[in-house]
Amino acid sequence: xxxxxxxxxxxxxxxxxxxxxxxxxxxxxxxxxxxxxxxxxxxxxxxxxxxxxxxxxxxxxxxxxxxxxxxxxxxxxxxxxxxxxxxxxxxxxxxxxxxxxxxxxxxxxxxxxxxxxxxxxxxxxxxxxxxxxxxxxxxxxxxxxxxxxxxxxxxxxxxxxxxxxxxxxxxxxxxxxxxxxxxxxxxxxxxxxxxxxxxxxx
Numbered sequence: 555x556x557x558x559x560x561x562x563x564x565x566x567x568x569x570x571x572x573x574x575x576x577x578x579x580x581x582x583x584x585x586x587x588x589x590x591x592x593x594x595x596x597x598x599x600x601x602x603x604x605x606x607x608x609x610x611x612x613x614x615x616x617x618x619x620x621x622x623x624x625x626x627x628x629x630x631x632x633x634x635x636x637x638x639x640x641x642x643x644x645x646x647x648x649x650x651x652x653x654x655x656x657x658x659x660x661x662x663x664x665x666x667x668x669x670x671x672x673x674x675x676x677x678x679x680x681x682x683x684x685x686x687x688x689x690x691x692x693x694x695x696x697x698x699x700x701x702x703x704x705x706x707x708x709x710x711x712x713x714x715x716x717x718x719x720x721x722x723x724x725x726x727x728x729x730x731x732x733x734x735x736x737x738x739x740x741x742x743x744x745x746x747x748x749x750x751x752x753x754x755x756x
Contacts, residue, residue, distance in 0.1 A: 557593075558584040559609070559641075559648035561600035565710035566610045566632040568694065570701035573618070576626040580646040585626060589614055594633055596652060599711055605648075607638045608655060608715045632701075635714060657694065660718040667695060670727040674699050677734045680741075696723040705729065 560581060566572055576585050588595050598609035611633040619627035636652040643649070662670075671690055678685060688698035700713055709729055716722040 555653075556642060556649055556651050557596045557611075558587070558645065559596045559598055559605075559638075559650050560584060560612070561598050561605055561648060563599070563601055563707065564597075565599045565707045565714055566597045566612055566630065567701045567710060567714060568610060568632045568635060568697045570632045570697070571615065571629055572632075574628050574630055576628060579624070582624050582626065584647040585614065585628065589617070596636060596638070596650065597630070597632070598638060599707060605638065605641070606711060608635060608711070609638060609652075610635055610714065655717070657717050657719050660720045661693075662695075662720040662723045666720070666723055666727070670695070670699060670723050670730070673727055673730045673734060674702070677703070677730050677737070680734055680737045694719055694722075696726045699723075699730075700726050703730070703733075 562574075564572065576582050584595055587593075594611040594613045596609050597612040599606045612630040613633060614628045615631045616629040617626060618629060619625075635655040637655045639651045639653055641648065641650045667690060674688075685702045688695070688702055690698055692698055696713065696719060700710065705713075713722050713726060716725065
């Protein structure tokens with residue numbers, strides 16, 4: 555299957571929503587065609603090392619702003635993952651042939667899912683954020699949990715490329731535990747500073 559590609563310095567997980575500002579004429583053309591046809595486009599992470607080979611099919615779920623000069627503000631949602639087989643040419647925007655990327659049969663044990671949910675709730679409490687409770691009854695609870703936090707693109711790409719839900723959920727739990735521990739350390743340092751105490755970072 556050949557689709558339009560939107561290279562960006564971000565990673566969109568399945569089920570995750572993200573706002574995009576569409577200003578380049580070629581990508582205004584791409585998004586316009588996707589809106590007219592009700593079809594997704596391929597969002598792929600790109601940096602100085604080039605395009606990555608695993609991306610996400612993204613659908614526009616809301617157009618929040620239309621500007622007189624043609625620019626758009628939209629909200630997109632991640633769908634299925636894909637593997638980019640070949641970059642193709644012929645359009646003003648990037649295109650490529652893709653194949654769907656699914657998980658192999660390797661579900662996580664119940665206790666690992668419980669641990670991941672527990673550290674998720676711990677981090678929510680520590681940060682004082684208000685997030686919608688994820689649906690962890692899906693086949694990919696790791697994506698449902700990960701989509702609720704701002705993670706570094708490299709970490710999200712690691713999760714996106716992993717084809718074992720068991721491995722991905724364990725890795726996500728480790729990432730969230732490290733984040734929660736860091737928040738707690740910063741709180742402890744802040745409390746010591748307020749009381750004229752001293753702490754050695756790290």
